[in-house]
Amino acid sequence: MSASIGAVVVKDPSLHLKPFTGFRNNNTPYSSTYSLLLDKRINPFTSSASPASIRAVSTPVKKEASAAETKRSKVEIFKEQSNYIRYPLNEELLTDAPNINEAATQLIKFHGSYQQYDRDERGGRSYSFMLRTKNPCGKVSNQLYLAMDDLADQFGIGTLRLTTRQTFQLHGVIKKNLKTVMSTIIKNMGSTLGACGDLNRNVLAPAAPYVRKDYLFAQETADNIAALLTPQSGFYYDMWVDGEQFMTAEPPEVVKARNDNSHGTNFPDSAEPIYGTQFLPRKFKIAVTVPTDNSVDLFTNDIGVVVVTDDNGDPQGFNIYVGGGMGRTHRVETTFPRLAEPLGYVPKEDILYAVKAIVVTQRENGRRDDRRYSRMKYLIDSWGIEKFRSVVEQYYGKKFESPRELPEWEFKSYLGWDEQGDGRLFCGLHVDSGRVKGVAKKTLREVIEKYNLNVRITPNQNIVLCDIRPSWKRPITVALAQSGLLPPTYVDPLNITAMACPALPLCPLAITEAERGIPDLLKRVRSVFEKVGLPYNESIVVRVTGCPNGCARPYMAELGLVGDGPNSYQIWLGGTPAQTSLARTFMNKVKIQDLEKVFEPLFYSWRLKRKSKESFGDFTNRVGFEKLEEIVGKWEGVPKSSSRYYLKLFTDKETYEAVDALARVENKSAHQLAIEVIRNYAASQQNGKSQ
Structure with missing residues (x-):
C-alpha cells in the first residue's frame, strides 16, 4: 500500500490510513508540521502507538516546538482520538444513561448540541440537551419553522429561543429523543452541524429581506462562506440519519475555493481538507454586512466582512476586519473582550480565498494548550495586526489592498412594517429575550402557516416575517397584536x-x-x-x-x-x-x-x-x-x-391594581402603560383638531 500524507509518500503494505489521515502524536503541537504515528496495529481511539513517526507536511515547516509549546488541552486530545467527531459519542448515545461522558459532551457540540441539567432542581441531576440550529443570514424556511415549532412542543420545553447569532435554540430534549429530533431537523432542510464546537459558527448577515443588490450580495456571500467552512467528513449525517446525505448542491466557486491548495492551506486527501482532525483551536465567528448596517454587531466577530459597492450600487469587493470576540474570565486580566480591526480590502472574486487564509492562519497558530486564550483575538493581540496580515497574505497568495472608506455605522432593528422592494412587505417583531412562548408562539405559528411565510431571525433575538402581500397586512397586524406581538411604537424603547x-x-x-x-x-x-x-x-x-x-x-x-x-x-x-x-x-x-x-x-x-x-x-x-x-x-x-416628567397617576389602590394587571400582560409597569394611554389619547385629540 502506498499512502500519500501531505508532501510525504509512505510505503508499507501493512498500513491502513484512510479513515485516520492526519492524526498526530499527542506530544506534538498543532502547527505547520503534523506528526502521524503509524504502525501495524494503530488504534485510533487511544493515544498509544508504536514509535514509527512520519511527518505530514501541509504548509511550510516551522522550527521544532519547545516543550512548553507541546502542551495541549484535554479537548484537543478528545478531538484527535474521535475519528472525525464520532467516537465515543456514537457509543454513548446508545447507552441507557440519561447523560453522556466527558469526551462525548465535548464532541456533541460539533453536532450542534450542549448537555445541560436543571440547576433549579435539588437532588439528582435531570439531564437534557439544548440543540442549536445553523441558519446563515438567519434564513428559516416555512417548512423548517413549522417543524421546529412542533419539535419544541413534542420533545422540548414548549418554547423556541431566538439567539444572538440568528439561530434557534431548542431546550429540554432528552437523550433518547436526540436522534429523532436531529433527523427531523435535517429532513426539513435544516441543520445543527457546526452550530457549536471548535469550528466556524453561524454566519451572520442583515435579516432584512430587501431586494437590493448590496443586501442580496451580502447574504449570498454569507451563504457561500458558511458552505466553504462546513465540515466535509460526514460525521454529522453518519450519526443522525445513518449516513444519508441531505446536503444541497454547492456553488462551483465554493467547491473550487475549498479544494484549492495553491498556497498550502489544505490537508491533501483528508476527509476534512480545511479542518484536519483537530478542527480549530476554539469557536470562530463571521459576519457579513453592507455599509451603515451594523445590525450584526460586526466588530464582535473573528472576521467581519463589509460589501463595498460602486456609485451604481454594484458590489465590487469587501473590507475585511479581524480579531473581535467577547469572551473573558473574571479576575483574569489577560482575558478580555476585543473589537475587530481593519485587515484590508479584497476584490469580490477573492473573498472565499481571503476568508480561508484567515481561518487557516488561526488553525495553524492559535493556542491549543489553554482554551481561555484560543480565540483568534489573542493571536492578533500577541502578534499585532501587521504580522498577522503578513502571515495571512502567505496563505492568500496576494497582498491586501487598503480598506475603502465607509460611512458611519448605525444599528438597525428592522422592526415594524417595510417594503422588500419586490412588491411584498416584511414585518419585524420584537420578542423579549428571543423567547417564543405561550400565546405569541401559537399565533406566530398560525400566521406563518396560514400565509405560507418564510422568516428570518435577527442578531438582536427578534423575528422577521417575509414575503407578505400588502392585502395581508391588516389581518396579520390584528392577529399579532391580539397575542401581544405589538408594533414597535407600542414597545418600551428600552x-x-x-x-x-x-x-x-x-x-x-x-x-x-x-x-x-x-x-x-x-x-x-x-x-x-x-x-x-x-x-x-x-x-x-x-x-x-x-x-x-x-x-x-x-x-x-x-x-x-x-x-x-x-x-x-x-x-x-x-x-x-x-x-x-x-x-x-x-x-x-x-x-x-x-x-x-x-x-x-x-x-x-x-x-x-x-x-x-x-x-x-x-x-x-x-x-x-x-x-x-x-x-x-x-x-x-x-x-x-x-422629577419634572414624573406624574402621580394613581390616587387609589383599586385603579392602580387594575392598570398593573393589564400592564403585566405586556411586560410593563403600571406607570408605563398609563403614560402610553395618556400619550396616545393626547395624540389622537391633537390629530382630530388638526383635521
Whole structure:
C-alpha cells in the first residue's frame, strides 16, 4: 500500500490510513508540521502507538516546538482520538444513561448540541440537551419553522429561543429523543452541524429581506462562506440519519475555493481538507454586512466582512476586519473582550480565498494548550495586526489592498412594517429575550402557516416575517397584536435594543440570572428614568449575561450587566448605540438590590450634563469613569425638583391594581402603560383638531 500524507509518500503494505489521515502524536503541537504515528496495529481511539513517526507536511515547516509549546488541552486530545467527531459519542448515545461522558459532551457540540441539567432542581441531576440550529443570514424556511415549532412542543420545553447569532435554540430534549429530533431537523432542510464546537459558527448577515443588490450580495456571500467552512467528513449525517446525505448542491466557486491548495492551506486527501482532525483551536465567528448596517454587531466577530459597492450600487469587493470576540474570565486580566480591526480590502472574486487564509492562519497558530486564550483575538493581540496580515497574505497568495472608506455605522432593528422592494412587505417583531412562548408562539405559528411565510431571525433575538402581500397586512397586524406581538411604537424603547443570554436554570456556566431577570431590570431602569426626569422616548442599550462569556454581547452595551456572583453583577459602561465602541468595567460585585444606587446618579447626571443628543454611552466616555465614580459615591438622591416628567397617576389602590394587571400582560409597569394611554389619547385629540 502506498499512502500519500501531505508532501510525504509512505510505503508499507501493512498500513491502513484512510479513515485516520492526519492524526498526530499527542506530544506534538498543532502547527505547520503534523506528526502521524503509524504502525501495524494503530488504534485510533487511544493515544498509544508504536514509535514509527512520519511527518505530514501541509504548509511550510516551522522550527521544532519547545516543550512548553507541546502542551495541549484535554479537548484537543478528545478531538484527535474521535475519528472525525464520532467516537465515543456514537457509543454513548446508545447507552441507557440519561447523560453522556466527558469526551462525548465535548464532541456533541460539533453536532450542534450542549448537555445541560436543571440547576433549579435539588437532588439528582435531570439531564437534557439544548440543540442549536445553523441558519446563515438567519434564513428559516416555512417548512423548517413549522417543524421546529412542533419539535419544541413534542420533545422540548414548549418554547423556541431566538439567539444572538440568528439561530434557534431548542431546550429540554432528552437523550433518547436526540436522534429523532436531529433527523427531523435535517429532513426539513435544516441543520445543527457546526452550530457549536471548535469550528466556524453561524454566519451572520442583515435579516432584512430587501431586494437590493448590496443586501442580496451580502447574504449570498454569507451563504457561500458558511458552505466553504462546513465540515466535509460526514460525521454529522453518519450519526443522525445513518449516513444519508441531505446536503444541497454547492456553488462551483465554493467547491473550487475549498479544494484549492495553491498556497498550502489544505490537508491533501483528508476527509476534512480545511479542518484536519483537530478542527480549530476554539469557536470562530463571521459576519457579513453592507455599509451603515451594523445590525450584526460586526466588530464582535473573528472576521467581519463589509460589501463595498460602486456609485451604481454594484458590489465590487469587501473590507475585511479581524480579531473581535467577547469572551473573558473574571479576575483574569489577560482575558478580555476585543473589537475587530481593519485587515484590508479584497476584490469580490477573492473573498472565499481571503476568508480561508484567515481561518487557516488561526488553525495553524492559535493556542491549543489553554482554551481561555484560543480565540483568534489573542493571536492578533500577541502578534499585532501587521504580522498577522503578513502571515495571512502567505496563505492568500496576494497582498491586501487598503480598506475603502465607509460611512458611519448605525444599528438597525428592522422592526415594524417595510417594503422588500419586490412588491411584498416584511414585518419585524420584537420578542423579549428571543423567547417564543405561550400565546405569541401559537399565533406566530398560525400566521406563518396560514400565509405560507418564510422568516428570518435577527442578531438582536427578534423575528422577521417575509414575503407578505400588502392585502395581508391588516389581518396579520390584528392577529399579532391580539397575542401581544405589538408594533414597535407600542414597545418600551428600552426593550427594543435589550438582550440577555438564557443563563439560569439550564446553562452550566451561569453565575446569576439574565433572561429571567431582565424584564424586572428593564422596568427598574425605566422607573429610574422617570424618577430623574428622563422622557419615555429616551433609551439606552442594556444587555445582561449570567457569566463573563458574553453571549449577549454585554461588552458593547451602553449599560452591560455581567453576572459575577449570586445576585451580583459587574457594571460595564461606554458602549454606543451603533455598537462601534467597547464598554469598560465600571463597578464590580454590585448586588441586584443595590443597582438603583448606581443607576440614579448616572442617569441624573446624563440628563443634566449631556450635550445635545449625546447618548448615554458617549456621555460616560466623555465624562470619564473617575468623575462618574465620584458622582455615585457622593449621591444623596434625586432633588425633588428634578422629577419634572414624573406624574402621580394613581390616587387609589383599586385603579392602580387594575392598570398593573393589564400592564403585566405586556411586560410593563403600571406607570408605563398609563403614560402610553395618556400619550396616545393626547395624540389622537391633537390629530382630530388638526383635521
